[in-house]
Amino acid sequence: MSSEIKVEHKAVVIPGQVLANGMDYLPGEETYRDGDAIRAKILGLANVSGRVMKVTALSGPYMPKVGDTIIGKVSDILMSGWRVQTGTPYSAMLNVRDATQRFVRKGEDLSKILEIGDYVVAKITNVTSQNLIDLTMKEPGLFRIRNGRIIQVAAQKVPRIIGKRGSMISLLKRYTGCKVVVGQNGSVLLDGAVEKEALATKVIRMIEELAHQSGLTEKIEAHLKSVVGEVPEAPAHSENRDNRDNRNSRAAPSRGFQRDQHVPADKAADKPAEKAPEAKDAEKPAASTEAPASQE
Amino acid sequence: MIVNTNAIPKLAAKGMRLDGREMLEFRGPIEIETGITDTAEGSSKVRIGDTVVIAGVKLSLEKPYPDTPDQGGIMINAELTPMSSSEYETGPPRMKAIEISRVLDRTIREAKAIDFKKLCVVKNELAWFVAIDIVSINDGGNLFDAASMAVLAALNNTTLRKYDPETKAVDYKSKTDEKLPLTKSPLAVTVYKVGGNFLVDPSSEEEHCYQARLTVGSDEKQVISALQKGGEQPITIDDVSKMVDIALEKAAMLRKAYDASK
Amino acid sequence: MAYTKRLDGRGFDELRPMVAKAGIIPNASGSGYFKVGKTEAYAAVYGPRELHPRFLQNPKKGIIRCHYNMMPFSGTGTRIRPGTKRRSQEISMVMELSLDPVVDLSEFPNSVVDVFVEFPQTDAGSRCAAISAACIALADAGIRMKDMVASVAMGQVDGAICADLTYNEEAFDAIVSDIPVAMIHGTKEITLLQMDGEISKEDLIKSLEAARGACDQVYDLQKQALNAKYSGAKANESTESKEEAK
Numbered sequence A: 001m002s003s004e005i006k007v008e009h010k011a012v013v014i015p016g017q018v019l020a021n022g023m024d025y026l027p028g029e030e031t032y033r034d035g036d037a038i039r040a041k042i043l044g045l046a047n048v049s050g051r052v053m054k055v056t057a058l059s060g061p062y063m064p065k066v067g068d069t070i071i072g073k074v075s076d077i078l079m080s081g082w083r084v085q086t087g088t089p090y091s092a093m094l095n096v097r098d099a100t101q102r103f104v105r106k107g108e109d110l111s112k113i114l115e116i117g118d119y120v121v122a123k124i125t126n127v128t129s130q131n132l133i134d135l136t137m138k139e140p141g142l143f144r145i146r147n148g149r150i151i152q153v154a155a156q157k158v159p160r161i162i163g164k165r166g167s168m169i170s171l172l173k174r175y176t177g178c179k180v181v182v183g184q185n186g187s188v189l190l191d192g193a194v195e196k197e198a199l200a201t202k203v204i205r206m207i208e209e210l211a212h213q214s215g216l217t218e219k220i221e222a223h224l225k226s227v228v229g230e231v232p233e234a235p236a237h238s239e240n241r242d243n244r245d246n247r248n249s250r251a252a253p254s255r256g257f258q259r260d261q262h263v264p265a266d267k268a269a270d271k272p273a274e275k276a277p278e279a280k281d282a283e284k285p286a287a288s289t290e291a292p293a294s295q296e
Numbered sequence B: 001m002i003v004n005t006n007a008i009p010k011l012a013a014k015g016m017r018l019d020g021r022e023m024l025e026f027r028g029p030i031e032i033e034t035g036i037t038d039t040a041e042g043s044s045k046v047r048i049g050d051t052v053v054i055a056g057v058k059l060s061l062e063k064p065y066p067d068t069p070d071q072g073g074i075m076i077n078a079e080l081t082p083m084s085s086s087e088y089e090t091g092p093p094r095m096k097a098i099e100i101s102r103v104l105d106r107t108i109r110e111a112k113a114i115d116f117k118k119l120c121v122v123k124n125e126l127a128w129f130v131a132i133d134i135v136s137i138n139d140g141g142n143l144f145d146a147a148s149m150a151v152l153a154a155l156n157n158t159t160l161r162k163y164d165p166e167t168k169a170v171d172y173k174s175k176t177d178e179k180l181p182l183t184k185s186p187l188a189v190t191v192y193k194v195g196g197n198f199l200v201d202p203s204s205e206e207e208h209c210y211q212a213r214l215t216v217g218s219d220e221k222q223v224i225s226a227l228q229k230g231g232e233q234p235i236t237i238d239d240v241s242k243m244v245d246i247a248l249e250k251a252a253m254l255r256k257a258y259d260a261s262k
Numbered sequence C: 001m002a003y004t005k006r007l008d009g010r011g012f013d014e015l016r017p018m019v020a021k022a023g024i025i026p027n028a029s030g031s032g033y034f035k036v037g038k039t040e041a042y043a044a045v046y047g048p049r050e051l052h053p054r055f056l057q058n059p060k061k062g063i064i065r066c067h068y069n070m071m072p073f074s075g076t077g078t079r080i081r082p083g084t085k086r087r088s089q090e091i092s093m094v095m096e097l098s099l100d101p102v103v104d105l106s107e108f109p110n111s112v113v114d115v116f117v118e119f120p121q122t123d124a125g126s127r128c129a130a131i132s133a134a135c136i137a138l139a140d141a142g143i144r145m146k147d148m149v150a151s152v153a154m155g156q157v158d159g160a161i162c163a164d165l166t167y168n169e170e171a172f173d174a175i176v177s178d179i180p181v182a183m184i185h186g187t188k189e190i191t192l193l194q195m196d197g198e199i200s201k202e203d204l205i206k207s208l209e210a211a212r213g214a215c216d217q218v219y220d221l222q223k224q225a226l227n228a229k230y231s232g233a234k235a236n237e238s239t240e241s242k243e244e245a246k
Helices: A155-162 A164-176 A194-209 A216-228 A236-247 A265-270 B007-013 B095-110 B143-157 B237-261 C086-099 C126-140 C201-236 C239-245
Strands: A018-021 A031-034 A037-040 A044-047 A052-057 A069-078 A081-085 A092-095 A119-127 A133-136 A149-152 A179-182 A187-191 B030-034 B042-048 B051-062 B073-079 B120-122 B126-138 B159-164 B169-179 B187-194 B197-200 B212-218 B224-230 C018-022 C030-036 C039-050 C063-070 C111-121 C149-157 C160-163 C176-184 C190-193
Touching: A018 A052, A031 A052, A069 A092, A069 A187, A092 A119, A119 A187, A149 A194, A155 A164, A155 A179, A155 A194, A164 A179, A164 A194, A164 A216, A187 A194, A194 A216, B007 B187, B007 B197, B030 B143, B030 B237, B042 B143, B051 B143, B051 B159, B051 B169, B073 B095, B095 B126, B095 B143, B095 B187, B095 B212, B095 B224, B126 B143, B126 C111, B143 B187, B143 B237, B187 B237, B197 B237, B212 B237, C018 C126, C018 C201, C030 C126, C030 C201, C039 C126, C063 C086, C063 C126, C086 C111, C086 C126, C086 C149, C086 C190, C111 C126, C126 C149, C126 C176, C126 C190, C126 C201, C149 C201, C160 C201, C176 C201
Parallel strands: A092 A133, B073 B126, C063 C111
Antiparallel strands: A018 A037, A031 A037, A044 A052, A069 A081, A069 A119, A081 A092, A119 A133, A149 A187, A179 A187, B030 B042, B042 B051, B051 B126, B120 B126, B159 B169, B187 B197, B187 B212, B212 B224, C018 C030, C030 C039, C039 C111, C149 C160, C149 C176, C176 C190
């Protein structure tokens, strides 16, 4: 029997749908071989470039991965750390030694450092086979959230919201002046002027909606321009603000760790020495281009 | 669900909302469909923004209560299904469902919106009893007001069924043209106090961070038939005055949508 | 008297008019809607999410839990009192069994995927509509599945094998059997099989053979519904996002 592709490239396929028949083709991501046929394992877009059949999922739960930066919510205080909700079926552990640089006495009230209900930007350091998750906040760009708003998007849309080498996120920041932190779990922090946060929210909803359209970045930029007008690239004041915040970042030392601010996604490459999240790669954890706000 | 418990009251204090709406602005679209199920004697589906509820009416013939031997009756029940939000669980109705059904019951009953005497078939023996069930499909906030519209629209959509005077059995398959004796159109509107200011039609998030709320059931003549104060914080007489004003105005707006759907 | 013409004039292998939709309940992880004749099912999927109580957890994989519920006004006749009944518990259980063989939750140990199905109105075949709607909802939720499951109530009315029985046919004054069937689309393996009434073995097998085509009709609608929801993505998918995805 001859081999044959059964779907168009980028067609919507549903679970079990045959992508190709025959041994000339190989099952790739989110597909499986069933006798002669290669079938989809999940709802998504077929990817039929070359011999390997793949499916890109269009919806579904976020799977925790080591190295991902996520936004989580402190749900409980334990003996030596916190339990953090991650937007997955699994809560994570944040140990006190991974939360703050300073020495914490035994028996100290941990709620002074992080309180139940607080949201944090944290990084996953370990995931077990049973999806037990460890977090850290002791890296640049990880902090306790004090201002702004958090919105939820589908985890599959996160790469679109970050954009190619962080292009989309830079646009958002440039035109709204908001600090934007995109967690890989789909939680997004927007922090800026109220009406600008609202604008950024709308634009992110737009990106979600149009996630798979061509020229998305251009469309979004055109939209932002039409709403707020031209905004020059890399405004100088944001640079200054970064620096300022970097230097005097801690008004209250007992609060979340903010020692070393990370650098803008689009500048990360210029400072290889800095241990910034790999912001240049859209698939990798997000980075915000502005310092975590510590303005009281 | 993410709830921006800090941002919402802060914004509300400045007269602003997370989704950019005006404080006293309802979400769109507001849609009312009636006669959506064939097994109910009357039914409706109401949408306010993302919030969708269905209401259905079942009639039965029963012996009137001894203290009202010449009257029928109504019963309102709300099912907040776990299908409609991750916050609801299976099992018997919790406080929120009980509160919605009780307040809406008062809104309709105390307004005397249904002529119960016309529901009586044989005095002391037989009368129509109206059971209204509200089922949430998607709770995007403000189920209270959506449910109120759904109840009214379903009642207005209800027609009686034939029955056999001998056996007193209802023939549910034979519809009649006779409508339920609905004489008024009472609606409930809930006004929330957040960050010291008032807002209506809260999103799910906003419902998690209010100081107080007041549900006001009122008819087209602005007669109030039910009130329910909720929330942890007290309100002043001045608050009540303002909240009732807002509720009456919004009820008139919602009643227009209801009238248009008839 | 043989059953030579169906009560509503349909062909023996003809299903009632059907409507299927995906993504109708924004709060849910995924949702589906399936209407066949006057049987109408809303299905919502929540999860995978944390499972309580703990003793229900399976450390090897996530579990699927179904909740079948008729709205109080959805039955012909008097109001159905809300609350769990043995009937809905049993149907929930057979729904779980009919969907479990295709669902892959191996990456989500100790978790649960909840499937809630509600009916505003019913006219026989509700468990089948529930399964067909639930499967749309699971796919919409991005749950890994090896295939889709479609379900139809087959039956035999006075000697004639019929697809998608109505309430009136179930109550027909003759020998009647009601056979809800669910099948995995690709293999046509059976994941739901119940029967009540009277039937010979030969007719049973004939009914199951006829179920293949009937289930295919349901499958086509499920597929269309999911395609309709996500086709925006298809129409405009471009090289740009492909690059971004890499």
